[in-house]
Amino acid sequence: MAVFMDLNVLFSADRKRMQSLIETAAHLGFSTVAINYVFEPTAKKKQEVPSPMPINELIGQLPVVQGRSRPIRVLNRLTVVMSEASHFRPNATEYRAFDLLAVQPTTEKLFHTTCMLCDVDIICISVTEKLPFFFKRAPINGAIDRGVVFELSYASALRDTTMRCYTIANSVCLMESCKGKNIILSSAAEKALELRGPYDITNLGVLFGLSDADSKEAVSSTCRAVLLHAETRKTASGIVYTMKSQQEVLEDSAGSEAPESQKRPKTPGEWGFGRGRTHS
Amino acid sequence: MCSQAAENEMESRMKPDGEKTEPPGYQRVVLKNASPHHYLKVRLLLEDESTRVSAVELKRFIISCLRGLHGEVGAALEVDVLKYDEETLSALLRVHSRGLVKLWSSLTLQGSYQNQACAFRVLQRDAAYSRSRSRS
Structure with missing residues (x-):
C-alpha cells in the first residue's frame, strides 16, 4: 500500500498550531510529515541557521495515522x-541536525549549480512569483540522475488567485522538462485548514500536468x-554508517559531538554495518 | 432521466419491504461500461464552525469555485447536490465523469468562504451511487 507523506509543513513557534497541523495531517492519512524551517541568509549580516526543536518537545503524544494504526x-x-x-x-555542521535538506535557488545560475553539484535532497520551485528563469533540460536531467527531486507546494495557491496562476504556470513549465519524474507535491501549510x-x-x-x-x-x-536519499547523504551511500557506541557516549558525554567526517573510519569500534539499503 | 430511475431502483433494492435490515459491509457492483457519473461525498470545514450554510448557498459556492479555477467552462459543468446535511455541512455531489477532475480540483484549491478560511474534505469518491450510500 502506498504510504503518503507531506514533506513540507511550515514551522511556527506556536505549539498549539503545530499540534493541530500534525493531528490534521495524521487524520488525513499522511504517515510522515516534515517540519520545515526556512533559512534565508541576507548579505548584510550573518544569521544563525535555525536549530530544530526536538519533536517530543513540540508535540507531546504523536497522533495515530488514520487507517494505519501507528503513530505519525x-x-x-x-x-x-x-x-x-x-x-x-x-559541509556546515548545522545542517546535520536536520533529516532533510532543501534549497530554493532564485537565479538560473544557482539553479544550475544546485542541480548539478549541491549535495541536497530537494530543490524547491518558487510558486509565489513568475518564474525568473527558464528551466533548461541539462540541469534538470542532471538532478534526476543524481536522485534530487523538485518540490511544488500548493498552500499559496489556496490563499490568492494570482498565486494560483503562478503555481499552475510554473508547474506546467517544469513538467515540460522533467516529464513528471522526480516531482513531489507538498503543502507548505501554516494552518490546519x-x-x-x-x-x-x-x-x-x-x-499541474x-x-x-x-x-x-x-x-x-x-x-x-x-x-x-537523505539517508545516503548522512552515510556512505547508505551502506556503511558510523554511530557512537553506548560506552563512548557515557565516557565523553561532555566531549565532542558526532564525528567530523563520517566517511573516514576512526576506530574499528565505531563502524556499524548498515542495513543493506541502497538508495533508489 | 434514466440515471435517476436507476438510482431509485438501487435505493429500493437497498431496503427490501421497508424493513430495516442491516446493510452489508460491502456490495459488489459490476459496471459493464464506464459509469456516466461520479459521486463525491464532501464535507465543508469552516474556520468559524457556527456559520450556517444552506443548500442553495452551497450550490452557489461550488459554482463560484468552478468559475474561479476553470472559468465559464467550469461554471457550465453540471453538478448536482443530491443530499445535504446542514448540521455536519456534508453533501453528496454528482458530476459527469468527464468533469470530475475539474470539480475536484476546484474544490481542493478553494481556500476561503466569505472571507474565512475553509476546506473541502472529500470523504469518498465513487462511480456507483449505491456504494457511496451504503458506506455512509
Whole structure:
C-alpha cells in the first residue's frame, strides 16, 4: 500500500498550531510529515541557521495515522533560500541536525549549480512569483540522475488567485522538462485548514500536468525516495554508517559531538554495518 | 432521466419491504461500461464552525469555485447536490465523469468562504451511487 507523506509543513513557534497541523495531517492519512524551517541568509549580516526543536518537545503524544494504526512520523527539514552561491555551505555542521535538506535557488545560475553539484535532497520551485528563469533540460536531467527531486507546494495557491496562476504556470513549465519524474507535491501549510488529503493532491497533480500514475507517486513513492536519499547523504551511500557506541557516549558525554567526517573510519569500534539499503 | 430511475431502483433494492435490515459491509457492483457519473461525498470545514450554510448557498459556492479555477467552462459543468446535511455541512455531489477532475480540483484549491478560511474534505469518491450510500 502506498504510504503518503507531506514533506513540507511550515514551522511556527506556536505549539498549539503545530499540534493541530500534525493531528490534521495524521487524520488525513499522511504517515510522515516534515517540519520545515526556512533559512534565508541576507548579505548584510550573518544569521544563525535555525536549530530544530526536538519533536517530543513540540508535540507531546504523536497522533495515530488514520487507517494505519501507528503513530505519525515527524521529521525536520531545512530550506535554504539561495540568492548567492555562498549561502549554501556544503559541509556546515548545522545542517546535520536536520533529516532533510532543501534549497530554493532564485537565479538560473544557482539553479544550475544546485542541480548539478549541491549535495541536497530537494530543490524547491518558487510558486509565489513568475518564474525568473527558464528551466533548461541539462540541469534538470542532471538532478534526476543524481536522485534530487523538485518540490511544488500548493498552500499559496489556496490563499490568492494570482498565486494560483503562478503555481499552475510554473508547474506546467517544469513538467515540460522533467516529464513528471522526480516531482513531489507538498503543502507548505501554516494552518490546519490549508492541508489537503492525499487523494485531493493526486487529483491536483493532474491539473499541474502530471499523469495519473506520476501524481500518485508524487505524494508517495517519490517522497520515500527522498527520505532514502537523505539517508545516503548522512552515510556512505547508505551502506556503511558510523554511530557512537553506548560506552563512548557515557565516557565523553561532555566531549565532542558526532564525528567530523563520517566517511573516514576512526576506530574499528565505531563502524556499524548498515542495513543493506541502497538508495533508489 | 434514466440515471435517476436507476438510482431509485438501487435505493429500493437497498431496503427490501421497508424493513430495516442491516446493510452489508460491502456490495459488489459490476459496471459493464464506464459509469456516466461520479459521486463525491464532501464535507465543508469552516474556520468559524457556527456559520450556517444552506443548500442553495452551497450550490452557489461550488459554482463560484468552478468559475474561479476553470472559468465559464467550469461554471457550465453540471453538478448536482443530491443530499445535504446542514448540521455536519456534508453533501453528496454528482458530476459527469468527464468533469470530475475539474470539480475536484476546484474544490481542493478553494481556500476561503466569505472571507474565512475553509476546506473541502472529500470523504469518498465513487462511480456507483449505491456504494457511496451504503458506506455512509
